[in-house]
Amino acid sequence: MSVEQAAGVDGVALEVWIDQALCTGDGICAQYAPEVFELDIDGLAYVKGADEELLQVEGATTPVPLPLLTDVVDSAKECPGECIHVRRVSDKVEVFGPDAE
Numbered sequence: 001m002s003v004e005q006a007a008g009v010d011g012v013a014l015e016v017w018i019d020q021a022l023c024t025g026d027g028i029c030a031q032y033a034p035e036v037f038e039l040d041i042d043g044l045a046y047v048k049g050a051d052e053e054l055l056q057v058e059g060a061t062t063p064v065p066l067p068l069l070t071d072v073v074d075s076a077k078e079c080p081g082e083c084i085h086v087r088r089v090s091d092k093v094e095v096f097g098p099d100a101e
């Protein structure tokens, strides 16, 4: 699926989460989209919430802002741990990441 298809003409809402169990801590995601991803002191990447706090509950998701969609998708594609999952909010179907069709 292309980024354009995922975003859709009707602006499908997407969210992203990280499986920290597979994160290598290289920081690629935080370089690509620092507004969304950040490394914590434990050396693993987490998604950030609305007020920039790191969401450390397992499987925590954060919305993907449309202007950052390409950066988030590139992060998922480049992630060496294959642990960044981007999915539709409406039906939780993964559109980018290791479990995307």
Ligand code: SF4
Binding pocket: 018, 022, 023, 024, 025, 026, 027, 028, 029, 030, 037, 044, 045, 075, 078, 079, 080, 081, 082, 083, 084
């Ligand atoms: S790109 Fe993937 S493996 Fe690397 S820090 Fe981010 S989530 Fe972890």
